[in-house]
Amino acid sequence: MKVEKTYLILPGYGNSDEGHWQTYFEKQLPNCHRVLQMSWDKPICSDWINAINEAVKQFDPETVVLISHSMGGIAIAQWAKYFDAKVKGAFIVAPPDLENPYLDLSLESFIPIPTSKLPFPSLVIASSNDNWATVKRSQYFAKNWGSKLIAIGDAGHINTTSGYGSWDVGLGFLRKFVDEISR
Numbered sequence: 001m002k003v004e005k006t007y008l009i010l011p012g013y014g015n016s017d018e019g020h021w022q023t024y025f026e027k028q029l030p031n032c033h034r035v036l037q038m039s040w041d042k043p044i045c046s047d048w049i050n051a052i053n054e055a056v057k058q059f060d061p062e063t064v065v066l067i068s069h070s071m072g073g074i075a076i077a078q079w080a081k082y083f084d085a086k087v088k089g090a091f092i093v094a095p096p097d098l099e100n101p102y103l104d105l106s107l108e109s110f111i112p113i114p115t116s117k118l119p120f121p122s123l124v125i126a127s128s129n130d131n132w133a134t135v136k137r138s139q140y141f142a143k144n145w146g147s148k149l150i151a152i153g154d155a156g157h158i159n160t161t162s163g164y165g166s167w168d169v170g171l172g173f174l175r176k177f178v179d180e181i182s183r
Helices: 021-028 045-057 071-082 135-145 168-181
Strands: 006-010 032-034 064-069 089-093 122-126 148-151
Touching (some): 006 045, 021 064, 045 071, 064 071, 071 135, 089 168
Parallel strands (some): 064 089
């Protein structure tokens, strides 16, 4: 029996805790797997994109939907730049502006942030008061990546701290996106 969809969860810096919406999605979606990284707290871009690539290769790429939060979204853009990236689509939530000169994150290996169109359908979900990226930068990422953009208003970084655990609205966004790219 051929699997129609495989979901790969791509957390950001520090991983997603038990109360995070990604963990909630992981429990709600069939055939869903978390991509583990060598280091969640001292990330190296090449390690992260190699982990994504190895995870995608375990499945039929045409069935794979990437579900990222924060730096996981930047990792998707980097992965697409360096690998023959073919997946069903990418659901990218709250990609951070790692190029912001006021942030001291020691994440130089992830910059510059790729601005090439992603070679698969994608959706960016952004907040109007995310402390990691302005609305303007979120719009810039979405435009350059060829992504649709949904701005959800004041939602912080769309994480546990911002109150996004059991995020049914987000799960609805994901399901609608997957339906659209499956036609």
